[in-house]
Amino acid sequence: WSPKHRLFYYLIAAYTMFVEDLPGHPVGMPFPGGQVVEKRGTEYYCPIRDKEQDVFFSICNFCPARQTQ
Template sequence: MNTEDLLASLRKAARDIPMADIMKARAFMVRSASGLPKKYREAYSNELFSHLYNVFNEISRSKKPENIENIDPEEYEEFMRRLEEMGISEDKNQEYFNKLVRITAPYLVFIAKRPIHPIGMTFPGGDRVVEKDGIYYCPVKDKQNTVEVALCKFCICRDAEEMVKGSKWKMGL
């Protein structure tokens, strides 16, 4: 499979999802974030949903990827396995959220080559996903690599620690 084939498949899947299902995904995100502190609740339920929704619309409107590249079948299979392992909670709307992620995440990872989480999203501890000199950094990238269902392994972001080390090296420390 290549990026053109994947985009065609994702575009078809996106066009087949009714807006009511997108709203159910949003409802799931709001409910699942209800126990978080306000700052993180807003980041998850507002920023992340807006990011996923904008990517979803981008996929629906897209014609062809900028670069047509082959996708490593083993990497893609592992990525999709992790997506399929996303749990189902008692909230029946989680399946709608999972469908949204199954469309947007492969697009971000394999086609757009952008972070899965939105730039600027705040994580617990106050750290954010940032972009510096065309490189994306995430505060949880390396901390999530051992989590079986985490998608961080596939995300284009580098660990935020690399940005700190790079700054020290540039300053001669």
């Protein structure tokens, strides 16, 4: 990953979250442990939403998804 790749990633994520009001990771994206991002009605749920402090480059602070219960 170069700085240009990271910038592109953040630009796409920002557009997705702030303009489209969608989660940064697409619905159905798998995470370790077999969990996925889900859509229930009009709400989005993410299994790693509360882990944003563990990853320095996390975009979770800006994501409209809620933590999976």
